[in-house]
Amino acid sequence: MALEWVVLGYAAGAEAIMVLLLTMPGLGPLRKGLAAVILNLLKPFFSVVPFSVFLFMDIYYKYENRQLCEPPDTCTPTEQLHQQKSFMKSQRNALLIVAALVFYWLLYSVTHMIVTAEQLKARIENLKNKD
Helix, strand or coil, X not given: CHHHHHHHHHHHHHHHHHHHHHHCCCCHHHXXXXXXXXHHHHHHHCCHHHHHHHHHHHHHHHHHCXXXXXXXXXXXXXXHHHHHHHXXXXXXXXXXXXXXXXXXXXXXXXXXXXXXXXXXXHHHHHHHHHC
């Protein structure tokens, strides 16, 4: 199961770097090329969404089927520590899922905004040349 979390972490990291490159000031000439490349990468990166839903369902299943130590006397300190570690890992993984989905949404929105701005610039240039 660890490989799936590594893949999701790398995907979220790649999305964060792409958003950072698109929004970084001073990269005006490169932005058009970056937007074109990222626009082509958006479809493969969409697989992050169903993958995240699958991993979220895995966290939910583990949460629903965990062993409970209702009276504190029934569990040993080792079992309590294991339960606390499992809960912390689940929280970390849920945060990773949310980060991956938010970065994908940001990447999609920023790329769409840059493409729209480029199209509007081209229309303005065409209208100026027409007159």
